[in-house]
Amino acid sequence: MRNITADLKRKQQIFAEDGAQVSMLRICMADGTSANVIYRCMRWCASHHLGLIAYFFQWLNKFMNGCIIGSGANFSAGFVIMHPVGIVINSKVVGGMNITLESGVVIGDEKGQSPILENNIFVGSGAKIIGSLTVADNVKIGANAVLTKNAEKGATMLGIPAKPYKKKTCGVTS
Structure with a gap:
């Protein structure tokens, strides 16, 4: 209940x-x-070994909200x-605090390895995060x-593929 309130x-x-x-x-x-x-x-x-009931909730989320989140996915x-339609999250994904997802986000496994998301991360609509990687704090x-x-x-x-955005500055000298 604490996590729901925090969310x-x-x-x-x-x-x-x-x-x-x-x-x-x-x-x-x-x-x-x-x-x-x-x-x-x-x-x-x-987490309380009630797998059949967990599966029911996963199924309910799929049909009610159009998203699939694996029962092992663990977010702080x-x-x-924000918008659940099209979200797919692998069961092995681990997420820190203050993770925000828009619609159509996929956070998936590659060869048995899933991403780790640290804290304060925003993921825009349709973004894909795939494989054994770490998304550090305060990333958009x-x-x-x-x-x-x-x-x-x-x-x-x-x-x-995603690369860091580097803001261009206009250097004016006088």
């Missing part, structure tokens, strides 16, 4: 950062919240699904980016 508070904080002061009731009714809650129920059941507090992954290599702390990853 909802984090989602409310995201809305506030975008300039929308919304109530907790509004957050509970927002797109993606049911996917978050069902994931947390599934995860609790899986502050996990937020742009929409439709395909990440197959580690992302350094604080990076903004864009493109296919």
